[in-house]
Amino acid sequence: MSRAAPLPGDEAPMLGVLGGMGPLASAQFMLRLTLLTPATRDQDHLPAVLWSDPRVPDRTAARLAGGEDPLPWLLRGIRGLEAAGCGAIAIPCNTAHGWYDGMAAATKLPVLHIVDAAGEELARQGIRGGRIGVMGTAGTLAMRLYQERLEGRGYECIVPDEAEMASLVSPGIALVKANRVAEAYPPLAEAAHNLKARGAAAVVLGCTEIPLGIQAGPHAEIGLPLIDTIDALALAALRWAGRDPA
Numbered sequence: 001m002s003r004a005a006p007l008p009g010d011e012a013p014m015l016g017v018l019g020g021m022g023p024l025a026s027a028q029f030m031l032r033l034t035l036l037t038p039a040t041r042d043q044d045h046l047p048a049v050l051w052s053d054p055r056v057p058d059r060t061a062a063r064l065a066g067g068e069d070p071l072p073w074l075l076r077g078i079r080g081l082e083a084a085g086c087g088a089i090a091i092p093c094n095t096a097h098g099w100y101d102g103m104a105a106a107t108k109l110p111v112l113h114i115v116d117a118a119g120e121e122l123a124r125q126g127i128r129g130g131r132i133g134v135m136g137t138a139g140t141l142a143m144r145l146y147q148e149r150l151e152g153r154g155y156e157c158i159v160p161d162e163a164e165m166a167s168l169v170s171p172g173i174a175l176v177k178a179n180r181v182a183e184a185y186p187p188l189a190e191a192a193h194n195l196k197a198r199g200a201a202a203v204v205l206g207c208t209e210i211p212l213g214i215q216a217g218p219h220a221e222i223g224l225p226l227i228d229t230i231d232a233l234a235l236a237a238l239r240w241a242g243r244d245p246a
Helices: 023-036 059-064 071-083 095-105 114-124 138-142 145-151 162-177 181-197 210-214 229-240
Strands: 015-019 048-052 088-090 130-135 155-158 203-205 226-228
Touching (some): 015 023, 015 071, 023 048, 023 210, 071 095, 088 229, 095 138, 095 145, 114 145, 114 226, 114 229, 130 145, 130 181, 138 162, 145 155, 162 181, 162 210, 181 203, 181 210, 203 210, 210 226, 210 229
Parallel strands (some): 130 155, 130 203
């Protein structure tokens, strides 16, 4: 089959979104990508292809409990996005970045890193060092995805303890994945309050389900900057495409 003739505007960069981890977080990423774009008409928006495959094996289980390796599934998604003509890949799942090196090595496309995007958002909000809290899945925190990358930028990362993970953060994430978003607010907000009490100047919501749960309640009452990694990644994608709203 011959390739379709190019159309005017085909030269615009197209973003590939490797999603489904979870599906609601991927949908929220697409919403925020759209709402953060400086646009006055449809044609001003960034072309994007969402590969949403919720069958990707659980990333935390793979890292901590010997579960099925998600990398083959992630690479299949990348191949699909390459075939669709995408020019870069964004992954709105923090824990999947534990396989970042394998994904980046398997494609010539730039793969935007969500932790770097969060670092840029911290700086944009005027937080350029010091003690910050990081919330995420047990897998993300065990792999030290945020600690190692942000400590290189001058941040001291503190995280919930094992009891807080077991009683607050992990249940809150599970509630969002079960579409019980409003119920996720109390445990997630309590975990954020605890990090604030330990001296955090900001809290990075380092799982893309966490912003959904936090935003389902009166999150302003937490009283410190909350870094939404969905928004941070969307802004990084817009910068890649030359559409930075700032």
